[in-house]
Amino acid sequence: MARVYNWQLGREMSYWYPESRPQRQFAAVFDTNKCIACQTCTLACKTTWTSGKGQEYMLWNNVESKPYGSYPLAYDVKLLDMLEGQRWSGSKYSGQTIFESAPAGERVLGWRPEEQDYSYPNVGEDDCAGQVDHGALVTIPHMNWFFYLARICNHCTYPACLASCPRGSIYKRQEDGIVLVDQSRCRGYQECVRGCPYKKVYFNPMTGTSEKCIACYPKMEQGIQPQCFVNCIGKIRMAGYLSKPDQARPDNPIDYLVHVKKLALPLFPQFGLEPNVYYIPPVHAPLSFNEQLFGPGAGAAMKMYRTAATDMDLAGLLCLFGSSEMVMSKWRRQGEMVSGLDDKGTELVKVPLREPVHVRPGVDPKLQIIRTNCP
Numbered sequence: 001m002a003r004v005y006n007w008q009l010g011r012e013m014s015y016w017y018p019e020s021r022p023q024r025q026f027a028a029v030f031d032t033n034k035c036i037a038c039q040t041c042t043l044a045c046k047t048t049w050t051s052g053k054g055q056e057y058m059l060w061n062n063v064e065s066k067p068y069g070s071y072p073l074a075y076d077v078k079l080l081d082m083l084e085g086q087r088w089s090g091s092k093y094s095g096q097t098i099f100e101s102a103p104a105g106e107r108v109l110g111w112r113p114e115e116q117d118y119s120y121p122n123v124g125e126d127d128c129a130g131q132v133d134h135g136a137l138v139t140i141p142h143m144n145w146f147f148y149l150a151r152i153c154n155h156c157t158y159p160a161c162l163a164s165c166p167r168g169s170i171y172k173r174q175e176d177g178i179v180l181v182d183q184s185r186c187r188g189y190q191e192c193v194r195g196c197p198y199k200k201v202y203f204n205p206m207t208g209t210s211e212k213c214i215a216c217y218p219k220m221e222q223g224i225q226p227q228c229f230v231n232c233i234g235k236i237r238m239a240g241y242l243s244k245p246d247q248a249r250p251d252n253p254i255d256y257l258v259h260v261k262k263l264a265l266p267l268f269p270q271f272g273l274e275p276n277v278y279y280i281p282p283v284h285a286p287l288s289f290n291e292q293l294f295g296p297g298a299g300a301a302m303k304m305y306r307t308a309a310t311d312m313d314l315a316g317l318l319c320l321f322g323s324s325e326m327v328m329s330k331w332r333r334q335g336e337m338v339s340g341l342d343d344k345g346t347e348l349v350k351v352p353l354r355e356p357v358h359v360r361p362g363v364d365p366k367l368q369i370i371r372t373n374c375p
Contacts, residue, residue, distance in 0.1 A: 001099070004158060007245050008269040008295070010092035014100050015272075016107055016163040025177035026155050026215050027242035027254050027276040028229070029264040031321060033283060033305065034236040035148040037063045037125070041228035041237075045152075048227045049214070054206030057118045060213035061228045063150045067289060068124030072117035075199040076268065080292070082109055086270040088296045097272025098160060098197055108160045108195040147282035149293075150236065152228060153200040153213035154267065154275030155179045161212070164195030169210075176241070177276065178217050183209045197271045215239075223327050223342060235322025240329060242276060253317055253331045253340070254278075261314060263301050265294035280305055316353050324349040 003012045004019040045061040062071045070076055079098070080086075087095040098109040130144035155172075159179050162170040169185035170192060172178070181192075181201075186209040192201040193210065201212045216226035224230070225239040240254040248259035257264040257278070264278035281290045281298045283305055290298035308314050316338035317331055326348045328340030336353045363370055 006097075006158065006272060006274050008093075008266050008274050009097070009272065010090075013097050013158075013272050015158050016099070020172075021157065021244070022172060022174045022177035024175070024241045025157070025243075025276055026220065026239070027258070027278065028152075028237060028239045029254060029257050029278045029280065029321075030150055031236040031280045031318070032147055032149060033280060034234045034321075035063065035150055036234050037065065037148040038233050039063055040231050040233050041150060044227045044231035045213075048216075050211075052206075054204040055202075055211070058202045058204075058211065059121060060200070060202075061150070061152045062121060063148050065125045065127060065146050066149050066285070066293075067129050067146065068127045069149075070123065071121050072113040072199050073120055073123060074117070075113070075197075078111060079109070079197050079271070082111070083270070086292070088270075091296055093270055095270060097270070098195075099158075099163065099272055108164050110160065110164070110194045110197065112190060112194040113199060145284050145286070147285055149279075150228075151198065151200070151267075152226075152277060153179065153215070154198060154273065154277045155213075155215055156276060157274035158272065160195040160197060160271075160273055161192035161201050164191040165189075166191060173217070176215075176217065176220060178215045178220070179212070180214055180217075181210050181212055183207070183211075186210055197268065197273065198275075220327065224325055225327055230325040232322055238321050238328070240327055251330045251332065253320065253328055256317060256331070261304065262297055263304050263314070265297050265301055267293060269295045312353065319351050319353060320349070323351050 001014040001016055002018040004015045006013050041061050042059060042063060050058040050060060064071055102109045128144040128146045132144055155178050166189060167185050167187055169182045171180060188208040190203050193203055201210050204211050219226060229237040229239050238253060242254045242258060243249060245259050248255040250256050250260050264280050266275045266278055279294060281294050281301050283302050287299050313333055316333040319338050320331060320340050324340055328348060329343045330341040332339050337350055338353060339350045340348045342348055
């Protein structure tokens with residue numbers, strides 16, 4: 001096995017192929033605090049990509065309620081149990097990744113879901129942690145909590161699906177880092193399904209090949225964000241390209257949130273894949289749970305989000321989420337206005353840091369009548 005550097009773990013790790021980062025890396029940031037689980041993203045993806053035969057159970061995008069929701073069933077807790085927890089020494093991961101803990105003769109520590117594991121896409125939906133007895137009033141801070149976690153393929157820097165495939169049918173595009181399946185080479189061994197810890201590779205029994213999220217690369221090539229992003233009702237998503245930590249640009253919105261502010265964190269970094277979808281942790285979930293999902297930086301990120309209103313740059317950038325269907329490679333704030341720009345510096349959208357407020361008087365001065373709300 002080769003030795004590669006995983007900056008999310010703060011150390012080198014073992015991987016089956018030498019380090020080969022793409023020219024630029026597709027990445028995304030999801031704000032979990034704004035997700036309302038309307039599943040518009042899920043339906044946008046399904047109607048676009050997975051409406052055919054053999055794809056009925058495929059949800060390249062799904063939204064699950066944590067702590068009890070998961071699709072497929074228990075995809076995360078099973079692997080966490082196999083890893084026997086996680087160990088961090090500050091910001092450095094001192095435990096083993098799924099590559100380093102793989103049994104002899106196997107490339108990746110993993111498991112393959114059964115058919116019934118895919119039968120409950122809404123399991124745990126809106127189920128809260130903690131018991132509410134006799135209609136007890138929930139107080140703040142939350143005694144009982146849950147939050148929505150939207151998931152797509154992470155298009156990892158060190159994909160487990162790619163490492164697992166004995167046919168070499170999974171590859172990572174050099175131009176944008178998007179991970180794809182070459183179905184002409186795939187023979188349906190399903191080792192990719194077994195290897196992916198996020199279970200975002202699916203087997204199509206009608207074609208006998210594997211399929212997965214493609215990050216809507218035909219749209220990304222035109223500078224347009226993926227379907228699940230542009231259709232998001234809660235405006236929780238932003239897609240773009242991520243730099244290496246030592247090459248981070250503050251005017252790149254993804255770099256700013258991930259590297260500069262460290263507000264957006266990877267999902268289960270301890271697995272060792274260096275995933276490229278990042279999450280702003282939910283501020284009402286317990287710190288211990290957030291650290292299990294997002295690593296040791298969760299506490300600082302939660303504190304930063306709670307005080308974001310006092311940071312005009314951060315608050316302004318958060319205002320850009322969902323403001324344009326185009327990929328915003330750059331951003332800037334000028335006073336109370338925030339702009340998103342493309343690669344060439346052309347302004348794509350401009351939004352106010354604060355929405356204007358107009359207060360209508362209770363009495364109409366012209367008609368001399370009292371205004372009332374109509375049912």
